[in-house]
Amino acid sequence: DAKTTQPNSMESNEEEPVHLPCNHSTISGTDYIHWYRQLPSQGPEYVIHGLTSNVNNRMASLAIAEDRKSSTLILHRATLRDAAVYYCILKAGNNRKLIWGLGTSLAVNP
Amino acid sequence: NAGVTQTPKFQVLKTGQSMTLQCAQDMNHEYMSWYRQDPGMGLRLIHYSVGAGITDQGEVPNGYNVSRSTTEDFPLRLLSAAPSQTSVYFCASTSPGGLGIQYFGAGTRLSVL
Numbered sequence: 001d002a003k004t005t006q007p008n009s010m011e012s013n014e015e016e017p018v019h020l021p022c023n024h025s026t027i028s029g030t031d032y033i034h035w036y037r038q039l040p041s042q043g044p045e046y047v048i049h050g051l052t053s054n055v056n057n058r059m060a061s062l063a064i065a066e067d068r069k070s071s072t073l074i075l076h077r078a079t080l081r082d083a084a085v086y087y088c089i090l091k092a093g094n095n096r097k098l099i100w101g102l103g104t105s106l107a108v109n110p
Numbered sequence: 111n112a113g114v115t116q117t118p119k120f121q122v123l124k125t126g127q128s129m130t131l132q133c134a135q136d137m138n139h140e141y142m143s144w145y146r147q148d149p150g151m152g153l154r155l156i157h158y159s160v161g162a163g164i165t166d167q168g169e170v171p172n173g174y175n176v177s178r179s180t181t182e183d184f185p186l187r188l189l190s191a192a193p194s195q196t197s198v199y200f201c202a203s204t205s206p207g208g209l210g211i212q213y214f215g216a217g218t219r220l221s222v223l
Contacts, residue, residue: 032208032209034211036212041217042216042217043114043200043202043214043215043216043217044153044200044212044214045214046211046212046213049209049211087152091210093208094207094208094210095210096141096143096158096160096204096210097143097155097158097168098212099152100145100152100153100154101152102150102151102152103152
């Protein structure tokens with residue numbers, strides 16, 4: 001399974017944009033890029049996914065490099081409630097199993 | 111929607127005791143899974159099921175049993191609890207098709223003394 005590399009931790013200020021990077025240099029052509037986040041004392045929750053094109057939804061935006069070897073999750077205006085661990089995961093085709101790394105712990109300062 | 115419901119939220123066991131962690135989902139998903147999460151480690155897959163009557167082992171299955179008699183329920187059983195099983199346990203239900211989004215319960219925090 002292709003792996004991802006994320007910084008252990010990042011810090012942001014409230015109401016500023018946050019760019020969370022993820023490297024996945026061994027990604028294959030059929031791998032989707034999924035992002036989840038885990039708020040304190042909760043289970044992970046789905047944020048966004050993409051294959052080749054940039055994606056937007058109500059929670060965040062996903063920018064995917066042209067060679068697909070990296071991606072960036074963008075929170076346009078961080079709030080205190082966005083403090084969480086963010087996981088970048090590659091999902092291969094119809095494979096239901098996800099390989100969970102340690103993610104990036106995001107702290108948001110008031 | 112209730113989504114994925116796990117009970118109990120907290121549990122303390124003595125070494126050697128048995129218990130069942132309950133998981134139920136109301137999304138009619140075929141694929142369900144159990145993870146454990148320990149400090150400094152990512153989520154590790156314990157067991158999973160691709161449908162009623164079908165289960166398989168994940169990365170760390172030792173000490174745990176599962177069964178899947180209905181689509182909705184996927185209980186995890188600890189037959190003889192050990193301190194090494196102290197962890198937070200998450201149940202997940204996965205949407206069908208290629209997208210395969212995982213929906214998680216709130217977790218069960220288990221301490222084995």
